[in-house]
Amino acid sequence: MRKLALSDEILLKVEKPARYIGNEVNSVMKDKEKVDIRFAMCFPDVYEIGMSHLGIQILYDMFNRREDVWCERVYSPWTDLDKIMREEKIPLFALESQDPIKEFDFLGITLQYEMCYTNILQILDLSQIPLFAKDRSEEDPIVIGGGPCAVNPEPIADFFDLFYVGEGETQYDALLEAYKENRRCGGSRKDFLQMAAKIEGIYVPQFYDAVYNEDGTLKSFVPNDPHAKEKIRRQVVVDMDKVSYPTKPVVPFIKVTQDRVVLEVMRGCIRGCRFCQAGMIYRPTREKNLETLKKYASEMLKSTGHEEISLSSLSSSDFSELKGIVTYLIDEFKGKGINISLPSLRIDAFSLDVMSKVQDIRKSSLTFAPEAGSQRMRNVINKGLTEEMILEGAGKAFEGGWNKVKLYFMLGLPTETEEDMKEIPRLADKVARRYYEIPKDKRNGKCQITFSTSFFIPKPFTPFQWAKMYTMDEYIHRAHVVNQEMKEQLNRKSLKYNWHEADVTVLEGVFARGDRRTSKVLLEAYRLGCLFDSWSEQFDNKKWMQAFENTGTDIAFYTMRERGKKELFPWDFIDAGVTKSFLYREWERAMRGEVTPNCREKCSACGAMCYEGGVCFEGKN
Amino acid sequence: MKARIKFRKYGVMKYIGHLDVMRYFQKAMRRAEIPIAFTQGFSPHMIMSFANPLGVGLTSDGEYFDIELKEPISSEDAVRQLNEAMVDGMEVVSFVQIPDEKKATGMAIIEAADYLSIPKKEGILFSNEDLASFLSQTEILVLKQTKKSEKEVNIRPWIHKMEMRGNDIFMQVSAGSAANLKPELVIKSLLHFLCKKETETDFYYHRIENYARLEDGKLIPLDGLGTKIEG
Numbered sequence: 001m002r003k004l005a006l007s008d009e010i011l012l013k014v015e016k017p018a019r020y021i022g023n024e025v026n027s028v029m030k031d032k033e034k035v036d037i038r039f040a041m042c043f044p045d046v047y048e049i050g051m052s053h054l055g056i057q058i059l060y061d062m063f064n065r066r067e068d069v070w071c072e073r074v075y076s077p078w079t080d081l082d083k084i085m086r087e088e089k090i091p092l093f094a095l096e097s098q099d100p101i102k103e104f105d106f107l108g109i110t111l112q113y114e115m116c117y118t119n120i121l122q123i124l125d126l127s128q129i130p131l132f133a134k135d136r137s138e139e140d141p142i143v144i145g146g147g148p149c150a151v152n153p154e155p156i157a158d159f160f161d162l163f164y165v166g167e168g169e170t171q172y173d174a175l176l177e178a179y180k181e182n183r184r185c186g187g188s189r190k191d192f193l194q195m196a197a198k199i200e201g202i203y204v205p206q207f208y209d210a211v212y213n214e215d216g217t218l219k220s221f222v223p224n225d226p227h228a229k230e231k232i233r234r235q236v237v238v239d240m241d242k243v244s245y246p247t248k249p250v251v252p253f254i255k256v257t258q259d260r261v262v263l264e265v266m267r268g269c270i271r272g273c274r275f276c277q278a279g280m281i282y283r284p285t286r287e288k289n290l291e292t293l294k295k296y297a298s299e300m301l302k303s304t305g306h307e308e309i310s311l312s313s314l315s316s317s318d319f320s321e322l323k324g325i326v327t328y329l330i331d332e333f334k335g336k337g338i339n340i341s342l343p344s345l346r347i348d349a350f351s352l353d354v355m356s357k358v359q360d361i362r363k364s365s366l367t368f369a370p371e372a373g374s375q376r377m378r379n380v381i382n383k384g385l386t387e388e389m390i391l392e393g394a395g396k397a398f399e400g401g402w403n404k405v406k407l408y409f410m411l412g413l414p415t416e417t418e419e420d421m422k423e424i425p426r427l428a429d430k431v432a433r434r435y436y437e438i439p440k441d442k443r444n445g446k447c448q449i450t451f452s453t454s455f456f457i458p459k460p461f462t463p464f465q466w467a468k469m470y471t472m473d474e475y476i477h478r479a480h481v482v483n484q485e486m487k488e489q490l491n492r493k494s495l496k497y498n499w500h501e502a503d504v505t506v507l508e509g510v511f512a513r514g515d516r517r518t519s520k521v522l523l524e525a526y527r528l529g530c531l532f533d534s535w536s537e538q539f540d541n542k543k544w545m546q547a548f549e550n551t552g553t554d555i556a557f558y559t560m561r562e563r564g565k566k567e568l569f570p571w572d573f574i575d576a577g578v579t580k581s582f583l584y585r586e587w588e589r590a591m592r593g594e595v596t597p598n599c600r601e602k603c604s605a606c607g608a609m610c611y612e613g614g615v616c617f618e619g620k621n
Numbered sequence: 622m623k624a625r626i627k628f629r630k631y632g633v634m635k636y637i638g639h640l641d642v643m644r645y646f647q648k649a650m651r652r653a654e655i656p657i658a659f660t661q662g663f664s665p666h667m668i669m670s671f672a673n674p675l676g677v678g679l680t681s682d683g684e685y686f687d688i689e690l691k692e693p694i695s696s697e698d699a700v701r702q703l704n705e706a707m708v709d710g711m712e713v714v715s716f717v718q719i720p721d722e723k724k725a726t727g728m729a730i731i732e733a734a735d736y737l738s739i740p741k742k743e744g745i746l747f748s749n750e751d752l753a754s755f756l757s758q759t760e761i762l763v764l765k766q767t768k769k770s771e772k773e774v775n776i777r778p779w780i781h782k783m784e785m786r787g788n789d790i791f792m793q794v795s796a797g798s799a800a801n802l803k804p805e806l807v808i809k810s811l812l813h814f815l816c817k818k819e820t821e822t823d824f825y826y827h828r829i830e831n832y833a834r835l836e837d838g839k840l841i842p843l844d845g846l847g848t849k850i851e852g
Contacts, residue, residue: 002709004633008741008825012678017636023708025648251648253641305648305706337659337667360663 005093019047022095044119052258061246092126101127111149114511115534152571155514157205166235201235238613260308269314270599277459284614310341317346347393365404373423407451425486432491463586475502579607634710639674652706658689683830695852717847731797735829
């Protein structure tokens with residue numbers, strides 16, 4: 001029987017011990033003596049969040065298909081266990097073998113959101129691995145970062161030996177082969193990093209020097225090692241049907257956020273919303289083949305026993321085979337007690353028909369993401385959804401029996417005026433009015449319009465990467481403007497308004513566009529006890545403010561400046577396909593309120609065609 | 622057609638709580654392709670009911686749940702298919718048909734359960750004389766926590782049997798909806814009675830079997846009420 005890293009006493013003392021024991025259906029056990037490379041794959045948040053992430057399941061499966069690699073999982077111990085592990089000096093361990101992470105060859109950490117950065121330090125600390133890459137010895141694992149935040153890795157650059165920039169399916173084999181080759185030749189850690197630095201998509205931070213201007217902006221960013229490339233090209237899978245997919249994903253014992261089969265139908269998005277980082281960095285849009293998807297769906301439902309399946313993509317309505325896959329899932333699995341969880345779809349006859357088949361109309365709600373209240377603002381952000389489309393969609397749904405609608409908006413967008421803010425509750429009210437146009441005897445009681453706002457955060461590799469943010473007080477003020485205006489609406493009793501926290505927004509803004517110097521704030525915040533910052537009950541803004549003060553770091557420098565056209569950004573050394581000149585053109589068009597057509601309507605020469613695949617070549621072969 | 626499944630839960634699976642064990646078996650039914658019946662309605666769920674949920678931290682050789690089948694499957698095939706879908710620490714022991722009437726299923730028929738209390742460390746020693754003098758009390762009063770309050774109850778009538786098995790303490794106690802006695806509570810009062818400094822957390826607890834009572838008063842393991850389904 002497997003021996004666990006934690007004693008019976010500890011496991012019975014902590015909340016949800018199932019987070020730490022492994023043994024799940026489809027988890028992979030191997031003989032550690034028979035593999036060459038041991039890879040610990042980490043999501044730096046609690047188990048239930050980490051286990052819901054598709055990317056790790058893809059890489060876990062891909063690595064374990066290799067006979068010479070054993071990939072295991074590790075997540076952040078929750079605060080109760082964190083405390084015990086520190087007190088008793090128990091090293092952090094991997095779920096499968098229960099062996100300490102420090103004995104592994106690699107520790108790969110996925111970077112999904114900025115507010116998990118202190119948890120990266122927790123993972124390293126509990127693993128007893130030196131926090132700074134420069135302090136690590138030949139015995140320590142190679143620490144790799146990857147995932148969406150790796151397009152600006154600078155705030156955490158000092159803590160990583162290397163970053164894999166882009167989609168994992170393309171270069172990991174080369175990296176693992178380089179590791180084996182280096183070990184065969186008796187090479188050192190540095191020798192390996194030099195070999196890795198030559199591989200496409202791999203960035204080794206210690207081989208680069210950042211120099212700053214007197215005003216604090218970046219002056220230059222150049223390699224200091226002959227093996228390092230000047231530009232790191234973000235990796236992209238060209239043909240989605242030629243890569244592996246985890247048909248036997250790990251099935252957790254405890255309920256996790258995403259407790260279902262997830263079928264990824266495409267990558268990328270044709271829409272080009274100017275605030276959306278995913279919509280820019282995952283270009284070009286690449287679809288999977290319908291027959292492949294059908295095969296995956298059956299295999300995954302069989303191998304997991306899950307009772308639900310959902311589709312994953314950035315914008316499922318744009319998937320050419322949407323009708324085919326949804327119809328297949330309903331016909332094939334609905335009768336077998338499998339729930340089909342639909343992504344938010346553009347409302348039309350087809351989507352209303354399938355929704356009424358798979359959801360209980362009385363309980364389910366419709367979701368729209370207009371993102372901005374006024375048409376002017378929607379033009380600025382290039383969100384192609386108009387008021388007419390929303391009201392028409394909502395109207396059709398209301399007539400079909402629905403009476404709940406959710407609307408998502410952003411506040412603090414570039415050029416936003418008070419009028420734009422007030423248009424948010426007004427739009428919600430118009431949706432409610434549309435409902436009450438239906439004769440009383442044909443509608444289903446009152447309607448419920450829930451609208452939420454999050455605060456906009458400019459992200460690297462988007463047209464808004466030049467934009468300024470606002471202070472915390474200003475964000476709160478804007479939410480109040482919306483709230484006040486809501487109270488003026490005719491149907492205010494059918495409206496409900498939720499808004500997000502403002503303090504986390506400011507921090508996320510700093511680290512999204514931060515440079516290497518911001519790493520000292522992270523370290524200081526961690527030392528002051530910040531952890532699980534994306535959990536509102538754990539988040540402690542006072543400690544963060546203290547960390548900025550202790551390190552003499554000016555928040556406003558990172559958040560309040562509108563950047564100039566010439567400014568060199570900390571992430572400019574990464575080539576993400578979309579060019580800086582395209583992004584700047586889009587920034588200028590935004591300022592003029594000009595809409596840019598989507599990829600299928602007209603190519604805007606964004607630069608992603610360099611990957612030679614996907615939507616750029618649709619219908620051209 | 623109703624079927625009763627007996628399973629063992631051991632090793633690291635003792636850390637999986639009852640609700641998660643239910644979820645685990647729902648998924649296992651699909652993986653094993655057991656022809657289980659569903660409820661009607663908009664969100665159908667499997668017809669499945671568990672007897673006497675086992676607490677987190679306990680292992681067991683005799684856990685049970687009942688299901689409704691929409692078509693027959695042989696006992697042999699069902700056990701094999703289920704075991705192919707199990708993880709380490711879960712093993713299906715039997716799959717038998719039970720009578721269709723309502724009173725044959727669920728908690729209602731449970732009467733008693735056997736447990737072993739196993740000392741975690743060496744040197745925690747008891748004798749059969751210790752147990753005999755403990756059981757010779759006419760009343761064993763313990764504070765029982767309920768959701769709203771705590772009240773003093775006499776657990777003596779619920780302890781059917783206690784004896785040493787090597788260094789482990791074997792006990793047969795009342796179980797089910799009428800009276801349900803946890804072995805931890807028995808050990809706690811035993812330690813108190815014997816003036817020992819150990820606590821009930823110094824033991825592992827293992828359930829051996831769940832019983833129903835026959836009309837003649839005899840106890841019978843729950844799967845003894847069923848019959849093998851032939852292929």
